[in-house]
Amino acid sequence: MSKVIKILGTGCPKCKTMTGIVQEVVKENHIDATIEKVEDIVQIMKFNIMTTPALVIDDIVLIKGRVPSKEEVLALFN
Amino acid sequence: MFDWVQNMADWLVYDALNLEKGAHLTEALNFFIYDTTKILILLFVVIFFMGIVNSFFPIDKVKNYLSRKKLYGLEYLMASLFGVVTPFCSCSSVPLFIGFVKGGIPLGVTFAFLITSPLVNEVAIGLFVGLFGIKTTIIYVVSGVLLGTISGIILQRLKLESYLTPWVQEILANAQIEQDIFQEEKQSFKHRLKIIWAEVMTILKGIIPYVIAGIGIGALMHGYIPEGFFEQYMGKDNLLAVPIATILAIPMYSNASGILPVVQVLVTKGIPLGTAIAFMMAVVGLSLPEAMLLKKVMTLKLIAIFFGVVTICIIISGYVFNMIL
DSSP, X not given: OOEEEEEEOSSOHHHHHHHHHHXXXXXXXXXXXXXXXXXXXXXXXXXXXXXXOEEEETTEEEEESSOOOHHHXXXXXX | OOHHHHHHHHIIIIIISOOXXXXXXXXXXXXXXXXXXHHHHHHHHHHHHHHHHHHHSOHHHHHHHHHHOOOTTTHHHHHHHHHHHSOOOXXXXXXXXXXXXXXXXXXXXXXXXXXXXXXXSHHHHHHHHHHHOXXXXXXXXXXXXXXXXXXXXXXXXXXXXXXXOHHHHHHHXXXXXXXXXXXXXXXXXXXHHHHHHHXXXXXXXXXXXXXXXXXXXXXXXXXXXXXXXXXXXXXXXXXXXXXXXXXXXXXXXXXXXXXXXXXXXXXXXXXXXXXXXXXXXXXXXXXXXXXXXXXXTBOHHHHHHHHHHHHHHHHHHHHHHHHHO
């Protein structure tokens, strides 16, 4: 089943780094997923987070406030 | 404690590179190598330590604590102290603000946190110890925390809730004291250390260019501007120096890592420490980019009041610093 990945962040450098990492992981491992960037603060706040960037997969917040490594992101899909 | 770094710098500059002792360029280079090495070591230690503290007091826990506990006025101080241990990223200030408001934390307490967080953090502390020594660092940290606390109390008194943007007011109306139970990431200490380590490296990598640029500019000024050069213009008896330095600094933005090495050189060249610190606090704590971000949650009037109160507190602390140091 295709997964929905959301990256929450208002556009700071850290958020861009996280987007890049997630895109690479998805591409390299042929993961069936759509990546969506959420930049609107009102939308971001619906996820009840206080630090950005945050990684959301299928509406569950898995990482917040830091940039994960590629391995860590990959592990979240298994 | 850092004699060996000085020895290393001496050896490198005088022996290995065989440069003439006492020449401007040589001394500037020596100062640069010594300062950079010492500061990077200190930064590493402080950032790592704060990373461990932060891993056990994540922001969600802080929020729950502040919204649940009755602290009888101490909540401003607590929020300010939490601001010290929480790493600050200006892009997180809006989500943080909303999160606090949602949790039913009073506006003034939220401000106390927001003010202290950029002023006193792991990077600022590491640099301060390296450049000014322990005593000045302690005075800086204490006054930074007090500045946040007092500004927070004043801002609370002003009853500013009606100056929040409408969607934030709506959140405020629905704020709940009872918090959703915080899901702590269950991790072994080893796993935490791995994450902390990665964070330390990311932070260091991010600030190294600023530190090196800052120290580089500092080193040049160190070698070329005569001792006491600024004293004639901005000495302690010039009462206008503190407010002018503070107000000039507001539109500027740099993080602590870029501005502190320059501040240190200014001080050795005759600018009083209080004036220099007021300048630095205004550069780091108040800035146009931050005001732009805050526009999402605050009306311009509220931003102006917020900046105004903090500016006045910074100016006062500048005078106090000049008196006691």
